[in-house]
Amino acid sequence: xxxxxxxxxxxxxxxxxxxxxxxxxxxxxxxxxxxxxxxxxxxxxxxxxxxxxxxxxxxxxxxxxxxxxxxxxxxxxxxxxxxxxxxxxxxxxxxxxxxxxxxxxxxxxxxxxxxxxxxxxxxxxxxxxxxxxxxxxxxxxxxxxxxxxxxxxxxxxxxxxxxxxxxxxxxxxxxxxxxxxxxxxxxxxxxxxxxxxxxxxxxxxxxxxxxxxxxxxxxxxxxxxxxxxxxxxxxxxxxxxxxxxxxxxxxxxxxxxxxxxxxxxxxxxxxxxxxxxxxxxxxxxxxxxxxxxxxxxxxxxxxxxxxxxxxxxxxxxxxxxxxxxxxxxxxxxxxxxxxxxxxxxxxxxxxxxxxxxxxxxxxxxxxxxxxxxxxxxxxxxxxxxxxxxxx
Amino acid sequence: xxxxxxxxxxxxxxxxxxxxxxxxxxxxxxxxxxxxxxxxxxxxxxxxxxxxxxxxxxxxxxxxxxxxxxxxxxxxxxxxxxxxxxxxxxxxxxxxxxxxxxxxxxxxxxxxxxxxxxxxxxxxxxxxxxxxxxxxxxxxxxxxxxxxxxxxxxxxxxxxxxxxxxxxxxxxxxxxxxxxxxxxxxxxxxxxxxxxxxxxxxxxxxxxxxxxxxxxxxxxxxxxxxxxxxxxxxxxxxxxxxxxx
Amino acid sequence: xxxxxxxxxxxxxxxxxxxxxxxxxxxxxxxxxxxxxxxxxxxxxxxxxxxxxxxxxxxxxxxxxxxxxxxxxxxxxxxxxxxxxxxxxxxxxxxxxxxxxxxxxxxxxxxxxxxxxxxxxxxxxxxxxxxxxxxxxxxxxx
Numbered sequence: 215x216x217x218x219x220x221x222x223x224x225x226x227x228x229x230x231x232x233x234x235x236x237x238x239x240x241x242x243x244x245x246x247x248x249x250x251x252x253x254x255x256x257x258x259x260x261x262x263x264x265x266x267x268x269x270x271x272x273x274x275x276x277x278x279x280x281x282x283x284x285x286x287x288x289x290x291x292x293x294x295x296x297x298x299x300x301x302x303x304x305x306x307x308x309x310x311x312x313x314x315x316x317x318x319x320x321x322x323x324x325x326x327x328x329x330x331x332x333x334x335x336x337x338x339x340x341x342x343x344x345x346x347x348x349x350x351x352x353x354x355x356x357x358x359x360x361x362x363x364x365x366x367x368x369x370x371x372x373x374x375x376x377x378x379x380x381x382x383x384x385x386x387x388x389x390x391x392x393x394x395x396x397x398x399x400x401x402x403x404x405x406x407x408x409x410x411x412x413x414x415x416x417x418x419x420x421x422x423x424x425x426x427x428x429x430x431x432x433x434x435x436x437x438x439x440x441x442x443x444x445x446x447x448x449x450x451x452x453x454x455x456x457x458x459x460x461x462x463x464x465x466x467x468x469x470x471x472x473x474x475x476x477x478x479x480x481x482x483x484x485x486x487x488x489x490x491x492x493x494x495x496x497x498x499x500x501x502x503x504x505x506x507x508x509x510x511x512x513x514x515x516x517x518x519x520x521x522x523x524x525x526x527x528x529x530x531x532x533x534x535x536x537x538x539x540x541x542x543x544x545x546x547x548x549x550x551x552x553x554x555x556x557x558x559x560x561x562x563x564x565x566x567x568x569x570x571x572x573x574x575x576x577x578x579x580x581x582x583x584x585x586x587x588x589x590x591x592x593x594x595x596x597x598x599x600x601x602x603x604x605x
Numbered sequence: 606x607x608x609x610x611x612x613x614x615x616x617x618x619x620x621x622x623x624x625x626x627x628x629x630x631x632x633x634x635x636x637x638x639x640x641x642x643x644x645x646x647x648x649x650x651x652x653x654x655x656x657x658x659x660x661x662x663x664x665x666x667x668x669x670x671x672x673x674x675x676x677x678x679x680x681x682x683x684x685x686x687x688x689x690x691x692x693x694x695x696x697x698x699x700x701x702x703x704x705x706x707x708x709x710x711x712x713x714x715x716x717x718x719x720x721x722x723x724x725x726x727x728x729x730x731x732x733x734x735x736x737x738x739x740x741x742x743x744x745x746x747x748x749x750x751x752x753x754x755x756x757x758x759x760x761x762x763x764x765x766x767x768x769x770x771x772x773x774x775x776x777x778x779x780x781x782x783x784x785x786x787x788x789x790x791x792x793x794x795x796x797x798x799x800x801x802x803x804x805x806x807x808x809x810x811x812x813x814x815x816x817x818x819x820x821x822x823x824x825x826x827x828x829x830x831x832x833x834x835x836x837x838x839x840x841x842x843x844x845x846x847x848x849x850x
Numbered sequence: 851x852x853x854x855x856x857x858x859x860x861x862x863x864x865x866x867x868x869x870x871x872x873x874x875x876x877x878x879x880x881x882x883x884x885x886x887x888x889x890x891x892x893x894x895x896x897x898x899x900x901x902x903x904x905x906x907x908x909x910x911x912x913x914x915x916x917x918x919x920x921x922x923x924x925x926x927x928x929x930x931x932x933x934x935x936x937x938x939x940x941x942x943x944x945x946x947x948x949x950x951x952x953x954x955x956x957x958x959x960x961x962x963x964x965x966x967x968x969x970x971x972x973x974x975x976x977x978x979x980x981x982x983x984x985x986x987x988x989x990x991x992x
Contacts, residue, residue, distance in 0.1 A: 254656040254666060254708070261658025297726045300742045344734035362743065364664040365725070383863060384654055384705070405654055406705040406866050408618060448661035455732060455740045473663055474743045475817070491647030494636070520637070520661030520680050603715035603862045619867065673882025699877075702860070702868035710860045710868040757878030757891065805894075806955050808887035808967065821887075822964050829961020 218585045219244035225400055225415035226250070227387050227429055230260035231363060231565040233421035234370035235572035235591070240419075241377035242594060243576060243587035248413060249379065250402055252386035255371065255602075256364040259423045260565055262524035264446060264480045266457060266471050267291065267299055267359030268566040271306060271331070272464060274323030275316075280542055281327035287567050288357060294569070294596050295361075295369055300473065304358025304457035305339055309349040309508055313461045317352060320461055324356065331356050345453045345510050358457035360473050363565055368599035370568075375605045376597060390418065390432040390557075397433055397557040417579055420559040424489040424525040430559055435552045439561045441489040441525035444481035445498035448520040453477040453510050460509060466498075467505025476519050479506035489525035498523075529562040543571045545578050558582070607631040608689040612645050614653065615696045617703050625694075626650070638678035638686065638693060639667055642707075654706040662815055665749030669707045670696040675751040675813040698754040714750055717766055721791055723773035727780065744776060745816045752810035752820050764799040768810035768820035771801055775823040801827045890951050890971050897948035904941055935989050942985045946978040 224240050226233050229251025240247040251257075270284030292301065308314045317333075324331040332355040339353035340346045371381050384405040391399040391412060399414035420429045424441035452475045460468035471478045482498040499521055507514035529544050543563030548554040560575035573589045580587045597605075612628045628645045639657055646653045657667040660679045667679050671686055672694050687693055701709035729742045752768035753759050759767050766774075774795045778788050795801045804824050811821040830846040837844055860866050879892060914925050928934055954974050958967050 254658065256658040256664070257656070257666075261664065262660050265663070297724050300726065302740050302742075341736060344732060362659070362663055364658040364666060380864060382865070384708070404865070405652060406618065406708075406863070407620075408652070446661075452732065452742070455729075455735065455738075455742075472742070474745060474747075476661065476663075478661065491643060494640075520659075522660035522679075524660075598719075600715050600719050603712045604719060605861060617869065619869065673880060674884070700871055700873075702870045704860060704863050704866050704868045708863075710862065712861050755883075757880075757888075760877035761873055761875065763873065804959075805891055806887065806958050806967070807885075807891035809883060809885055812883075812885035812888070821967075825958055825961050825964040825967075828959055829964075832960045 217244075219580070219583075219587045220246060222246065222416040222583050222585065223248065223414070224417045224419060224579060225413055226419045226421055227400065228258070228421035228423060228425075229253075229255040229367065229371075229381070229383060230258050230421065230423050231256070231263075231367055231370075231568035232260075232423065232560055232563065232571055232575075233419075234367040234374070235568040236419055236421055236560065236575050237379050237381065238370040238374040238377075238596070239569075239572040239576040239589060239591050240579070241374040241379040242590055243580065243585075245579075245585075245587075247374060247379035248415065249371070249374070249381045250385040250387060250400070250413070251381075251383050252405070254383055255381070256367045258425070259524050259526055260363045260367060262446070262522045263363050263526075263565055264469060264471055264478060265360050265363060265473055266469060266566070267301075267361050268564065269304060269329055269356040269358045270327055271304075271320070271324055271329050271354070271356040271358075272459060272469075274327045274329060275319050276463070277542075278323065278327055281323065281329065283570060284566055285327060285329045285357075287570055288359065290569060290592055291361075291566070292359070294591070294594060295366065296595065298361065298365065298369065298599075300360035301357075302359075302455045302457075302472075304356050304459060305334075305343060305346075305353045306356065306459045306461040307339055307346060307353045307509055308336075308351045308461045309347055310351070314351050316462050317354065320354060324354070329356055343454045343456060343458065345512055346458070347507075347509055347511050349508075352461075354461065355456075358459070360457065360471055361565070362473075365599040366565065366568075368602035369596040372597040372599060372601035372605055373594070375602070387429060387432070390429075392433065395553055396555040415556075417556050417558065417583060419575060419579065420557065421561070421575075423561065424527040426527060426559050426561040430548070430557075433548070433552075433554050433557055435548055435554055435557075437546055437559050437561060438529055439527045439559075440485055440530065441487070442483055442485050442528040443489075443492050443523050443525045444483050445494060445502060445521070445523045446478055446480035447499060447502040447506075447518050448473075448476045448478045448522075449506070449513055449516050450476060450519045451512065451516045453512050453516070458509050460505075467502045468509075470506055470510055470513065477506075477510070477513065479503070479513060486525060492523050492525060494521060494523045527561045527563075543567060543574075545571075545575050547578055547582070549582070556582075606633065608634045608683065610641060610683060610687060610690075611692045612641060613692055613694045614642075614645070614706065615694075616653075616706050617697075618705055632683060634684035634689070635682050638671060638676065638681050638683055638695075641683060641693070642678060642695070654704070654708045656708055663743075663747055665747035668749040668751045668754070669698055670754065675754050677749060677751070677815045680815065698750050700754055700756075700759050701750060709750070711748075711750060714753060714767070714769070715748070717770040718748060718773055720794060721770050721773040721777055722787065723777045724780070727776070728782075744773075745818045746773060746776075747816050749815065751813045751815065752818075755809040755813045757807050757809065758803055758805055762799070762803065765803045766795065766800050768804075768824065769818075771795055771804075771827065772818050772820035772823040775827055778827075795827060796831050801831065886968055886971050890954070890975075893947050894951050894955065897944040900944050901941075901948060904944070938989050939982070939986045942989070943978075943982050946982055946985075947975070950974040950978045
C-alpha cells in the first residue's frame with residue numbers, strides 16, 4: 215500500500231478506454247481515484263471502435279514510433295487480459311500492382327519496428343482465407359487481434375474498483391472548481407438523481423476523448439483535439455478468421471475485422487465540430503462496401519448488421535479529411551502549457567495503446583504530486599469484466 | 606427521405622412518478638432504433654438515460670423492449686418496427702431493477718453468469734474450405750439480458766437461474782478444456798429446482814436472442830443429459846454424461 | 851408473489867438504488883409476443899388452470915348423486931342443453947390442447963426432437979383441431 219499516493223485524490227473525466235486505463239493505473243499506484251462518465255462506460259468513442267488489436271504493421275512505413283508502440287502494447291494486452299480476445303492473427307493483402315509494389319517497404323517497416331511477420335504468396339493467402347478475392351497477389355501475416363472495447367474498459371475498471379477506485383457512470387461534468395489558477399475538482403451533475411454536487415480532487419485528469427476540448431474550456435484552456443468521425447459497417451457472416459488489411463498507404467475502408475459471426479469493415483475520416491450527434495453519411499457507407507469487397511468480394515453481397523459512426527480524438531491542426539494527422543497520443547500538462555495547475559489532459563491515441571497512454575499520464579500525475587509510485591500495469595493481470603458489475 | 610416517428614419512452618427517476626414521454630423526430634427509415642434514441646437525446650432531452658457502446662450487437666448493453674418485444678436497438682431498423690408516422694414505445698428490459706429510464710441494473714444477472722464461469726473465448730472450427738488450425742473466437746452470448754426479460758418464468762420466479770446462465774453452463778460443461786471439478790460444480794448448480802428443471806419450454810428466449818445462442822435448445826440439451834443419467838442409474842447402469850465421482 | 855422493495859445499492863451505479871420490478875402473478879402473459887412456442891406455453895397454463903377448475907366442478911356434479919334421483923335427473927336435463935354441450939366441447943379443446951402440447955413438452959423437455967419443436971407444435975395442434983372438430987360433431991349428434 216503506497217501511503218504516499220493514498221494521501222492524494224485524483225478525478226478522471228471520461229469512461230472510455232483512456233479513462234478506464236488511467237483509473238486502473240492510478241488505483242494500482244495507490245491514489246484515491248474517482249472516475250466520472252456522463253453516459254454508460256464506453257458509450258463514446260471507445261464503444262464504437264473497430265475492435266482491432268493493432269500489430270502496428272499499419273503504421274510501420276510512415277509512423278514507426280506508432281508501430282513500435284502498437285506491437286509492444288499488443289504483447290502486453292495479451293498478457294494482462296488473457297482469454298479476452300480473438301487472436302487469430304492478421305493478413306495484409308495485395309490485390310493489385312500498387313499494393314504489391316508497397317510490399318517491400320512494408321516488410322522493411324515490419325522488420326524495423328520489431329513486428330513478427332510471414333510473407334505469403336497470393337495462393338497461400340487464399341488457402342488460409344478462402345474468401346479472399348481472386349485478385350490477391352500476395353500477403354504478409356502479422357499478429358493482429360480482435361477485442362471487445364466495452365469489456366476491455368470494464369476489465370480495467372473492475373480491477374480499479376477492486377483497488378478502491380470509485381466509478382460513477384451517468385455523472386456529467388458541468389464545471390471545474392477553480393481556486394485561482396488551480397483546478398481543485400469538478401462540479402458534476404448526477405443524471406439519475408438529478409442533483410448537482412462537487413467532487414474535490416488534488417488533480418484532475420481529462421480523458422474525455424473528442425470532447426477533451428469541451429472540458430478544457432471549463433478552465434479557459436484549449437487543446438488541439440479534433441473530433442474526427444469515421445463510418446464502420448458490421449456485415450453478417452464471419453468471412454475470415456484473421457483481420458484482413460490492405461497492403462498500401464492507409465486509406466478508407468481498408469480493414470476488415472472478424473468478430474463472432476460478423477465482419478466489420480472500416481473506416482473513413484472527416485472532421486466535425488460537434489461530436490454529440492453525427493449523421494451517418496451514406497456515401498461513406500457505400501465506400502465501405504466497395505472497398506471491403508476489393509479484399510473479400512462477399513462483403514458486397516451479405517447484409518449489413520450494424521452501421522455506426524463516432525468521433526475519434528485526433529491531435530493536431532484541422533486538416534482536409536483528417537487522414538494526415540498522426541494517430542499518436544499526447545499528454546498535456548496544463549501547468550506547463552497554459553499556467554493552469556492541477557489539470558492534465560491525455561488525448562489522441564487508440565484503444566490498443568490505452569495502457570501506455572495511462573502510464574504516461576499517471577507518470578505526469580505522480581511527478582506533479584511529487585509521489586514516488588512506479589507503474590505496474592505492464593504485469594498486472596486484470597480481473598474479468600464480469601466483476602465490474604459485482605464489485 | 607425521412608420519416609416522422611414518435612418515440613414514446615418510459616421515464617423513471619427515483620422519487621418521481623413513472624411517466625411516458627413522447628418525442629417526434631425526423632429520421633431515415635433504414636436507420637436503427639438506437640440512432641433514433643440518440644437523436645432524441647441530442648436534440649430533445651439531454652436528461653434521457655440509456656446504455657449503449659458498440660452499436661453492432663457485440664457489447665449487449667443497449668437492449669430494451671420496443672412495442673412489447675425485446676430488441677437490440679442498434680441492429681433493428683426503424684422501418685422494421687413502424688410505418689411512417691408510427692410510434693415506438695420504449696420500455697426498459699423486464700424483470701431487471703430500473704436505475705433510470707431505460708437503464709437497468711445487471712448486477713444480479715452477472716452474479717449468475719459468473720457462477721457458470723463460461724470463458725468468453727472459445728476454440729472454433731475453421732471456415733468452409735479453410736485448412737485446420739487453432740482458431741478461437743468470442744462465444745455467441747453477448748450477455749444482453751434479452752432472454753431474461755422475455756422468459757415468463759423469470760417473470761414470476763426471482764431464484765430461477767434463467768436462460769443465459771443455463772446456456773453458459775452448457776458451454777462450460779461441453780468445453781474440452783474445462784476441468785472435471787468445474788464441470789461437476791456447474792452441473793450441480795443447474796441440475797436443481799431453480800435450474801434447468803424450472804423451464805417450461807416457452808422458447809421465448811431462443812426467439813429473442815440476437816446472437817443465435819438458442820438458450821432454450823441448450824436447456825433441453827442439459828435436460829437430455831440429466832434424463833439419460835437418471836434413467837441409466839435407475840436401470841443400474843453407470844451415468845453417461847458428466848461422470849464426476 | 852411480489853418482492854418487497856429493498857434499498858440495495860447498485861454495484862455498477864454507486865449511489866443509486868435501483869427500483870426492483872414488481873412480480874405480478876400474471877406477469878407471464880405478454881400479448882405482444884409472436885413466437886408459436888410461447889403461445890403453446892400460455893395455452894398449456896390456461897388449459898391446465900381450466901382443467902383444475904373443471905375437476906372441482908366435476909366432483910361437485912358427481913356429488914349431486916347424493917341428493918337422490920330427482921336432483922340427479924334435473925342435473926342430467928341440464929347436461930344435455932346446448933350451452934352445456936358447448937362447454938363440453940370447450941373442455942375437450944382444453945384436454946386435447948393441454949394433452950398434445952404436454953406430449954410435446956415432455957418430449958422436448960427430455961431433449962428429444964428439440965430442433966423441430968416449432969414444427970412439432972404446429973403438427974400436434976393441427977391434430978388437436980381435427981380431433982376437436984370430430985369430437986364436437988359427436989358431442990352434438992349423439
